[in-house]
Structures are given as structure tokens and as C-alpha cells.
Amino acid sequence: MGNVATFAVMLTVSFSGLTLKDLPLVGGKNASLGEMISNLSASGVPVPPGFAVTAEGYRMFIAHNHLQSHITQLLSELDPKSLDTLEQTGKAIRDLIGNAIFPPELEQAIRSAYRQFSASFDKQITVAVRSSATAEDLPDASFAGQHDSFLNVADEEELLSSCKKCYVSLFNDRAIKYRIDHGFDHLKVALSVGVQLMVRSDLGSAGVAFTIDPESGFRNVVYITGAWGLGENVVQGAVTPDEFLIFKPTLSANKYPVLQKKTGKKEFTMTYGTGGRDTVNTATAPDKQALQVLGDDELIQLAKWCVAIEQHYNKPMDIEWAKDGITNKIWIVQARPETVKSRITDSNVHLFQIKKHGKVLCSGKAVGTKIISGRASIVHSLDDIDKVEEGAILVADNTNPDWNVMLKKAVGIVTNKGGRTSHASIVARELGIPALVGTGNATGVIVDGTEITLDCSAAGTGFVYDGKSEWETKTIPSESVPATKTDPLLILANPDRAFELSAYPGKGVGLLRMEFIITNSIGIHPMALVHFDKLPDGPEKNAINKITKNSRSKTSFFVDTLAGSIATVAAAFYPREVIVRMSDFKSNEYASLAGGSQFEIAEENPMIGFRGASRYYHPAYKEGFRLECEAIAKVRDTMGLTNVKVMIPFCRTPEEGEKVVNLMAAYGLSRGINGLEIYCMVEIPSNVLRLEDFAQVFDGFSIGSNDLTQLTLGIDRDAATISSLFNERDPAVLELITTAIRKATQLNKPIGLCGQAPSDYADFAAILVNAGINSISFTPDALFKGIQNIHQSETTEVTIKQTAI
Numbered sequence: 049m050g051n052v053a054t055f056a057v058m059l060t061v062s063f064s065g066l067t068l069k070d071l072p073l074v075g076g077k078n079a080s081l082g083e084m085i086s087n088l089s090a091s092g093v094p095v096p097p098g099f100a101v102t103a104e105g106y107r108m109f110i111a112h113n114h115l116q117s118h119i120t121q122l123l124s125e126l127d128p129k130s131l132d133t134l135e136q137t138g139k140a141i142r143d144l145i146g147n148a149i150f151p152p153e154l155e156q157a158i159r160s161a162y163r164q165f166s167a168s169f170d171k172q173i174t175v176a177v178r179s180s181a182t183a184e185d186l187p188d189a190s191f192a193g194q195h196d197s198f199l200n201v202a203d204e205e206e207l208l209s210s211c212k213k214c215y216v217s218l219f220n221d222r223a224i225k226y227r228i229d230h231g232f233d234h235l236k237v238a239l240s241v242g243v244q245l246m247v248r249s250d251l252g253s254a255g256v257a258f259t260i261d262p263e264s265g266f267r268n269v270v271y272i273t274g275a276w277g278l279g280e281n282v283v284q285g286a287v288t289p290d291e292f293l294i295f296k297p298t299l300s301a302n303k304y305p306v307l308q309k310k311t312g313k314k315e316f317t318m319t320y321g322t323g324g325r326d327t328v329n330t331a332t333a334p335d336k337q338a339l340q341v342l343g344d345d346e347l348i349q350l351a352k353w354c355v356a357i358e359q360h361y362n363k364p365m366d367i368e369w370a371k372d373g374i375t376n377k378i379w380i381v382q383a384r385p386e387t388v389k390s391r392i393t394d395s396n397v398h399l400f401q402i403k404k405h406g407k408v409l410c411s412g413k414a415v416g417t418k419i420i421s422g423r424a425s426i427v428h429s430l431d432d433i434d435k436v437e438e439g440a441i442l443v444a445d446n447t448n449p450d451w452n453v454m455l456k457k458a459v460g461i462v463t464n465k466g467g468r469t470s471h472a473s474i475v476a477r478e479l480g481i482p483a484l485v486g487t488g489n490a491t492g493v494i495v496d497g498t499e500i501t502l503d504c505s506a507a508g509t510g511f512v513y514d515g516k517s518e519w520e521t522k523t524i525p526s527e528s529v530p531a532t533k534t535d536p537l538l539i540l541a542n543p544d545r546a547f548e549l550s551a552y553p554g555k556g557v558g559l560l561r562m563e564f565i566i567t568n569s570i571g572i573h574p575m576a577l578v579h580f581d582k583l584p585d586g587p588e589k590n591a592i593n594k595i596t597k598n599s600r601s602k603t604s605f606f607v608d609t610l611a612g613s614i615a616t617v618a619a620a621f622y623p624r625e626v627i628v629r630m631s632d633f634k635s636n637e638y639a640s641l642a643g644g645s646q647f648e649i650a651e652e653n654p655m656i657g658f659r660g661a662s663r664y665y666h667p668a669y670k671e672g673f674r675l676e677c678e679a680i681a682k683v684r685d686t687m688g689l690t691n692v693k694v695m696i697p698f699c700r701t702p703e704e705g706e707k708v709v710n711l712m713a714a715y716g717l718s719r720g721i722n723g724l725e726i727y728c729m730v731e732i733p734s735n736v737l738r739l740e741d742f743a744q745v746f747d748g749f750s751i752g753s754n755d756l757t758q759l760t761l762g763i764d765r766d767a768a769t770i771s772s773l774f775n776e777r778d779p780a781v782l783e784l785i786t787t788a789i790r791k792a793t794q795l796n797k798p799i800g801l802c803g804q805a806p807s808d809y810a811d812f813a814a815i816l817v818n819a820g821i822n823s824i825s826f827t828p829d830a831l832f833k834g835i836q837n838i839h840q841s842e843t844t845e846v847t848i849k850q851t852a853i
Contacts, residue, residue, distance in 0.1 A: 059105045059157040062165075063098050063244075074100040074240040075180030080383050081242065088360055093353045094379050097168075098175065098244035099161050103182050105154050106215055106239045113148035116235060119219075128228045131453075134221050141219040150208060158211060159204050162243065174200045174246040176381075177210035179217055183237045194223040194449065195239065199278065199327065200246055200320050207243065214241045222449050247381060250319040250327075251373025253341035254279030255289060256469040257354050260364035260386055262477065263415060263468060266547035267364065268619065269307070270294040270351040273469045274341040276332055277317035279368060279381075285446040285463060285470025286329065288312040288486040290340050294351040295619040295687075303688030306347055307619055308612045311340055311598065312467060312486075338598050342371070342378075350378055357383050388477040397524040397552065400505040401829060405517035409494055412462070412487035414510030415473045417548065419503045420460045420482060421516040426496040427454065441502055443494050447472040455479065460502040462490045462512055484510045508544020524832050529553045530839040534816075535823035537627075538831060539802055542568070543613040546620035549828055553835065556624035557617060558750060558825030559695070559802045562676065563631045565613045567641070570606055571595070574672035576643025577602040583643055592642050603675055610679035611687070618689035625691055627727060627750065630676055632697040634659050655764055660698025660729075665707045677715035685722060695727040695750060700734060702741040709745055719747070730799070731755035736784045739791040749792050750825070753803035757781050776805045777812055789819040798822045807834035810841070817841035 058073065066074060066082020074082070078100040085095045110116055119141055126137045150158075166173055179195035196217035198210040217223065218239045227234055247254075255274030260267050273282055273289040281287045291310040299305035314337050316329040342350065350369060357380070358365045368382040400419045425432075425440040433454050436442060442458040444451075446465045455461065455475050461483040463472045468485065476483035482504040484490070494500060494512060501517035504510040537558030538549060543565065566574075572592055576583060580602045583589045592602075599605035618626045634654035638644050647668065651657040658666075664673040683689050694717065699705045709719055709726060719726050728735065728742055731752035735742060739749070753776045758765045760781050763774050775781070785801070792799035800823035806813040807830035816824060817838060826834040 058102050059108070059154055060161040061100050061102060063095075063100065063242075066100065072182060073102050073104070074242075075103065075182035075238075076384065077178060077180035077382060078240050078242045079180075081244070084357065084360075084380065084383060088356060091356050093356055094377065096176075096245040096247055096379050096381060097165075098242060099165055100180070101154075101158055101161075101211060101241040101243065103238035103240045105157070105241075106218075108151050108154050109148065109215060112151040112154075113144075115144055115148060118144055120235065123224075123234055126224075131225060131228075134224060138219055138221040138224055142216045145216045145219065146212065148212075150212070155208065158208060162204055162207055165243070169245075172202075174202045175207065176242075176244045176246050177201050177207065177214060178242040178244065179214040180240040180242050181218065181223075181237055182240060183232055194226050195220065200250075201243075211241045215239055220450075222452055225453060244381070247370040247379045248372045248374050249370035250278050252371035252376070253277070253373075254368070254370040254381075255282045255341070257350065257367040257369055258364065258386055258469065259354050259358040259367070261293075261547050262386070262388070262473070264547035264551070266550060266620065268296050268622070269547070270296065270299075270354045271468070272342070272347065272350060272354075272369075273312075273467050274369075275312065275314045275317070276336060276341060277319050278327060279370060280327070281316055281318050281329070282467070282469060283368075283471060284448050285466025285472050285485065286318075287315045287332075287467075288465055288488075289314060289467040289469070290342070291467060292342070292347050293616065294347060295615070295622075295689075296351075296355060297622060298619075298688040299348065299351055299355065301688055304344075304682075304686045305351065306344060307615045307687075309340060309347075311338065313337055313488075314341070315465065346371075346378060353380060361385065388474075397832070399520075399522040399524065399829065401520045401522075402503050402505060403518040403520055405501060405503070405511075406514035409500065409512045409514055410462075410484075410487040410490050411509055411511050412484040412490070413468055414482070414484060414504035414506070414508060415461075415468060415476045416480075416482035416504050418482040419501065419505050419517070419519045419521075421499060421501045422459050424462075424494045424496055424498055424500045425458070426491055426494065427451070430454075441500055443490050443496075444472075445491060446470065447475065460484075462487060462494070462502065464488055464490050482510070484512060487512070506542065506545065508542060529832065529835055532835060532838045533842055534821060534838050535800075536831060536835045536838060537625075537800065537823050537825040539825045539827045540617060541565075543616040545828070546617040550620040552828065552831055554624075554826075554831060555823070556621050556691075557626040558800050558823055560614065560617055560626055560628045561632070562610070562614075562629055563633045563637070565610060566631060566633075569613050570609050571642055572606070573638060573641040573644035573647055574603075574606055574675050575647040575669065576641070577606050578671045578675070579647075580643075583646060588642055595642075606675045607678045607682060610676070611682040614679065614692065615683045615687050615689055618683060618692045621691065622689060623691050625693055626689075627693045627695050628680065629695040629697055629729070630664070630673070632660055653764065656759070660700075661696050661704050661708050662698070662700065664696075665704075665711050670711075673711070674715050677712055677717050681716040684724065685716075690723050693725045693727060693748075695729060696746070697729045697752070698731060698755070699728050699742070700732055702738060702745050705742060705745040729755075730788050732759055733784060736788045736791075739788055740795065743792070743795045743797050746797075748798040749788065749800075751785055751788060751799065751801040751803075753781070753785070753801060753805060756784060760784060776803065777809065782815060786815065786819045789816070789821050793820045800825060804830060806837060807831075810837045813837035814841040 063082045068083045071079045178197040257272040272292040275287045275289045282289050289312040293307040295305045317332045321328040364386040366386045371378045422441040425436045427444045436454045438457050441460040443462045463485045466485040501513040535555040538554045539559045541561045541564035596605040635648045636654045639648040663669040725747040727748040728746040729752045730749050757776045802825040806824045
């Protein structure tokens with residue numbers, strides 16, 4: 049097909065003849081498709097070919113039918129504030145356009161372009177017909193989601209009908225309101241139509257990709273979502289999609305870059321109805337729900353294309369992809385700039401912390417990090433618009449663009465379905481309100497009209513509580529955080545917060561607690577996976593089998609899940625150090641994991657029993673430790689995240705430490721190979737007294753002040769009756785801490801401390817700083833106070849109290 053049909057005005061243009069410079073002619077959607085075909089085809093980015101019916105064609109259509117004056121009159125009667133006649137006005141205009149006829153020149157141009165396009169294929173094709181609006185004075189204005197598209201169009205007559213329907217959709221109620229809200233002149237907005245080769249994702253899969261984490265704004269990942277069938281289900285939030293995270297630096301380094309793969313429910317599959325025209329949603333079969341829509345090779349290739357698009361546009365991008373179920377080929381079907389997180393200029397840190405809450409009603413995927421309360425308003429359709437009052441929390445199965453009027457009244461959104469790229473999630477980010485998506489049961493457990501609290505403060509997973517909760521809000525100006533010589537590090541347990549926390553002013557992660565990942569993401573005792581066949585039949589074994597059924601093996605489920613969580617944290621802080629402590633469960637805590645009671649003994653005092661290093665080489669847990677080591681090796685060697693260091697807890701003697709280090713080498717983690725450093729926790733008095741010997745085995749140290757205190761003072765820190773005697777600032781404890789720092793410094797070994805006291809007490813921080821400690825690790829809520837205390841200790845004289853408090 050030639051680039052332009054031969055008419056006095058330019059009415060059709062091949063995508064291959066378009067670039068972003070043609071925005072005024074064909075709108076943002078079509079110009080972007082042309083830009084990619086013209087500039088990225090050589091890089092292998094596959095975009096379905098097609099052509100555009102230009103905005104000039106729309107203007108010709110309106111002029112030929114003398115519609116402008118009628119439309120102007122109808123719109124003049126609409127009150128832009130109350131919008132009480134919006135529905136009637138919109139319908140009247142849509143009827144005018146729907147009953148109008150094509151100018152002969154325009155009809156002939158569309159037919160000719162379609163024939164030439166179809167003739168370039170050796171088989172019968174179908175096309176997608178998409179709206180691409182533009183404004184005369186603001187050609188690059190975004191009208192995403194406001195207008196209609198039509199799929200699987202098979203002949204000229206249907207194409208002409210679909211083009212007219214696109215023109216009609218310029219006056220959808222939501223589009224009229226959008227233009228009013230944004231100050232656009234209705235008659236200066238025109239519509240181009242894109243005619244694109246149809247990708248048969250109805251038989252395959254489709255979804256959305258962001259070249260930025262859409263929640264935190266973290267720019268080093270590609271975030272991909274997808275579901276079976278047409279992509280509309282993902283965009284509208286009608287399903288809970290699969291989610292994938294790909295790390296850009298290791299993607300370009302040809303390491304395994306897939307950080308996380310989460311299988312969504314993918315409740316429905318959208319396909320074509322009778323005759324292949326209208327779409328229908330059918331329930332996805334359970335076995336297909338359990339399958340992920342893309343394999344590793346496909347994810348990596350798609351991520352590379354996304355990065356190429358981002359680099360070409362030089363900005364974070366929002367990209368739609370589709371996989372043809374007949375050819376199995378993946379296509380990029382749309383790309384537009386990401387418009388929310390990439391434009392945020394507020395560099396301050398806003399902290400929300402729940403203090404007291406009622407019953408947990410439901411949980412889901414958190415969008416935003418805020419906490420809000422309000423009256424629940426359960427919405428089923430646009431007919432419920434009047435019941436949504438200002439300040440309500442809108443609760444629904446899922447949302448759609450027609451609801452934008454309602455959504456703008458809400459202070460929060462809760463949905464049964466959807467993922468972080470659903471309509472509800474996108475609108476929530478645009479409005480700056482929190483949302484909870486994919487709860488599964490919100491409309492069934494939340495009572496309409498009752499007071500509820502939406503808590504998204506922890507990131508990752510959020511909650512809805514019954515009643516109005518109590519919470520604390522803090523804003524910390526970024527310029528108020530001073531620089532320090534002593535490195536402030538973070539203590540982390542929840543990988544879902546890693547991207548958000550990586551923007552905090554820490555130098556890395558001083559303690560990533562592996563056992564919290566095992567509890568929250570795996571939930572199964574590792575030995576129950578090693579010896580699954582030996583477990584007694586029953587509900588527990590059935591539950592373990594169900595959780596792990598889609599993994600390569602029972603043990604690979606443990607390795608892959610643990611590696612993914614650790615890798616997410618390592619990627620978030622890359623190339624800053626992330627020190628991962630190997631599992632430090634006590635025997636009673638291990639026993640609480642699924643299958644754990646079969647492999648644990650009952651101990652009178654597990655706090656000082658079978659824990660830490662002693663477990664790792666013992667026959668009762670040795671194979672479980674092997675899985676932990678395999679996960680670390682995958683993160684460092686396969687995934688290329690060599691900023692991960694390893695730390696051994698509760699190591700009683702240097703000889704025991706040597707056993708563990710040798711066993712790690714046998715399991716593929718050799719100290720010094722590929723830069724691996726192995727640290728030791730200093731939490732037993734023997735660690736201090738024999739630190740010179742421990743230094744022959746380990747590369748560095750981290751003081752665990754809680755355990756060191758209990759073992760110095762002889763206090764079980766779980767014993768409530770004597771808890772008042774527990775004191776990290778006791779002179780005996782401080783003597784051991786400062787001795788450990790002094791020895792490590794003399795041996796040129798790095799040493800840090802993990803604990804609450806340096807943020808709670810300025811004098812405790814001063815003791816550490818004056819002793820020459822290298823780093824201090826804090827929980828996220830204590831980091832900023834801890835940095836202030838370090839800075840104060842480094843710049844002013846602090847009175848040091850070394851007496852019992």
C-alpha cells in the first residue's frame with residue numbers, strides 16, 4: 049500500500065510512513081505505532097502493520113454532514129458543573145454522528161487503503177480498528193481510555209461501520225466529561241482511526257508492561273502483567289493477572305533477570321462471540337489458571353523490547369503486548385509514556401503507620417502507601433452514581449472508565465479483581481488515593497455504608513479493617529537528612545517494600561531476615577519438601593502438594609521462591625550491599641511451618657537451643673540448609689546480583705563456623721569466589737572473646753544486640769516476668785559491644801550493629817560511633833531518627849551513659 053491515498057487532503061497513511069511528528073494528523077496512538085515501526089523494526093521490536101485514517105477524514109465527515117452547528121448547540125445546553133443532562137446530550141450527539149454518511153472521497157480512501165493493505169498478505173486477515181484522538185492546539189494530549197476500539201473486523205463494510213463507531217465514541221459520556229475536566233474545546237478535538245493487523249490473542253494471551261515499577265516509581269525494572277485471551281480483561285481489572293518483574297541491569301548483562309513470577313487467578317478469558325464479532329468472557333479452566341501466560345524466554349524477549357522502546361522514547365513507557373495463539377508470536381500493540389510515577393517531583397518521604405485497628409475484613413494488592421478511613425460505598429454499575437458521596441471508599445467487583453465521575457469522589461478504592469495495571473490501580477495513582485485490588489471477596493465481606501479503614505502502608509499487601517483505625521503520619525523533608533561517615537543501613541523482612549525503601553537515604557541492607565521470607569512467601573518447612581514422600585497422608589500434605597504442584601519439584605519451589613524474594617531486595621538496592629542472614633528460626637518456629645512438626649523436637653528453651661549455625665551441618669537440617677545455599681547461589685551466580693553477602697547467625701565457636709563455611713562451599717557458595725563475603729553475627733559472648741579466631745573464618749561481623757544482651761545478662765528475652773531487666777545499655781553489654789568493635793577495627797574487618805537502641809537513644813548511637821563502628825542498621829520506621837542520632841554523635845559531644853538504666 050502506498051503511504052498516502054491520492055486526494056486533495058491526506059486521508060489515509062500507512063503506519064510505516066508515520067512518526068511522532070505526525071501527532072496532529074493521526075493522534076498519539078497512531079503516531080506512536082508509526083514511530084515504532086519506522087524506528088524500532090531494525091531492533092527487532094515487532095509491531096503489527098496497518099494504516100491510519102487521519103483526523104482530516106473526521107473533519108471532512110463532520111463538515112460533509114453539517115454536524116458542527118448541531119453539536120455546538122447541544123453542548124451549549126449542557127451545564128459543565130452539574131452535568132445533569134450529560135447522558136441525554138451525549139446520546140443526542142452520538143445519534144447524529146451514527147446516522148450520518150461518509151463523504152464519497154473518504155469512503156473511497158478507506159476502501160482503497162484496506163484493499164491495498166489486505167493484498168499484502170497471502171491469506172485472509174482481520175484487523176483491529178482503534179480510536180486515536182488529537183487536539184488542534186494540544187496534539188500530544190492524552191485521551192487514553194476515552195474512546196472505543198473494535199476487534200476482529202473482517203471486511204470493508206464492517207471496517208466502515210467500525211470507523212463510524214469510533215467517530216461516535218468521541219462523544220461518549222466519559223469522553224465529554226474528560227474534555228470538560230481538562231479544559232478542551234470539544235470541536236477542536238478530532239479523531240483518527242487506526243486499522244491494524246489483528247493479533248489473535250483471543251487464542252493466546254495479552255497484557256500490559258511498564259518500564260518502571262508503577263507502584264514505587266523504581267526505574268530499574270520492567271513490570272509485566274498478563275492473562276489469557278484479549279487484553280481488555282487486564283486493562284479493565286476484570287481478572288487478577290500474572291505478574292512478572294525483570295531487572296534491567298542483569299537483562300542487559302545476559303544474566304537471568306526474572307526477579308519474580310506471580311501466578312494470578314486469571315478468572316476469565318475474553319474471546320470472540322458468535323460469528324467472531326462481539327467479545328465474551330468465559331470462566332478460565334482451573335488447570336489453565338494455574339499456568340503462567342509467558343515462559344522465561346518470552347518474558348526476557350518482551351522485556352528487551354520494552355527497554356528498547358523506553359530507550360528510544362527516553363522516558364518510562366506504558367506498553368500493551370499481545371501473543372497470537374495461532375503463531376505464538378508476541379507483538380507490541382501500543383506504547384505510550386507513563387504519566388504518573390515518572391512525573392512525581394516530591395522527594396520527601398511520607399510515612400504512614402497503623403497504631404490500632406479493628407477486625408481484618410479482607411486483604412489484597414496495595415496501590416499507594418497511604419491509610420484512609422471512610423464510609424464504604426458498594427457499587428455494581430453506573431446506576432449507583434448517586435450513592436457515592438465525597439469521601440467514600442468505593443468498593444466494587446472491578447471498575448471501568450465510565451465510572452470516573454464516581455471515582456473522583458472517592459478517597460480510596462477496593463476491588464475483588466484486578467492487578468496493579470488494572471483501571472482501578474491506574475486511576476488511583478492518577479488521583480493520588482490508595483487502592484486495594486484483587487481481594488477476591490471485598491463486596492461480600494464489607495457492609496455497605498459502614499465505616500472502614502483502607503491500609504496500604506506496608507506496601508505489597510494491604511488490608512481493609514472494620515471501623516475507623518488509628519494511625520500516625522510523618523513527612524520527612526529529603527533535605528533534612530544529613531550525610532554521615534558511619535553507614536546507615538536498613539533491616540528488612542518484607543521484599544514487597546524493597547523498591548519503595550531503596551529510595552530512602554540508606555547505604556544498603558545490613559540485615560535481610562531470611563526466615564521472614566520463608567514464613568510469608570513459602571510457609572513450608574524445607575525438610576518437608578526434601579522428604580515430601582515421607583509425610584503422612586492428610587490435609588497438611590495435600591496443602592503442600594497444592595502449593596507446589598506447578599513447580600519443577602518440591603525443593604525447586606523453595607529455592608525459586610526464596611531466590612526471587614532475595615533477588616528483589618538485591619535488585620532494589622543494586623549495587624549497594626545486601627547482607628542476607630541465613631535462616632534463624634528457633635525449633636518451635638520451624639515446627640509451626642507446614643510439615644514442620646514432623647522434623648522438629650520440642651525444646652524447653654529454644655532461644656538458646658537448636659538454632660543458627662548448629663542446625664546447618666546437623667543431619668536433621670543439613671538438606672534444608674542446602675536449599676538455602678542453592679537459593680543464594682542462584683541469586684548471585686545465575687542472576688548476577690553479586691551485591692548479596694551472607695551472614696551466619698548464632699555461631700557458637702570458630703570451629704563451628706568453619707564447618708558451616710566448608711559446607712557452604714560444598715553447596716556451591718565458596719567464600720571469595722565471585723566476590724562472595726560471609727559475615728558472622730556477634731550475639732554470643734564467645735563471639736567477642738574469640739573474635740580474632742572468628743576473623744580467620746569470616747569476612748565481617750554484625751552485632752545482634754538483642755541476643756548479646758540476653759546472653760550477657762542471662763535473660764530470656766521472651767520471658768515476660770523479667771523483661772524489665774533486659775537493657776542493651778547495661779555496662780556489661782556495652783563493654784562487649786565496644787570490645788567487638790575495637791577488635792574488628794584492629795583486624796581491618798567491617799563490623800556493624802542491627803538493633804533499635806541506636807535510634808531510640810542518642811547516647812547509645814554515640815557509643816557505637818565513638819568506638820569506630822562501620823555501619824548501623826535500622827528498621828525503616830527508625831532509619832531517619834537513627835541517621836539524626838549518628839550525625840549528632842559525629843558532629844557534637846554526646847554524654848555517654850555507661851551505667852545501668
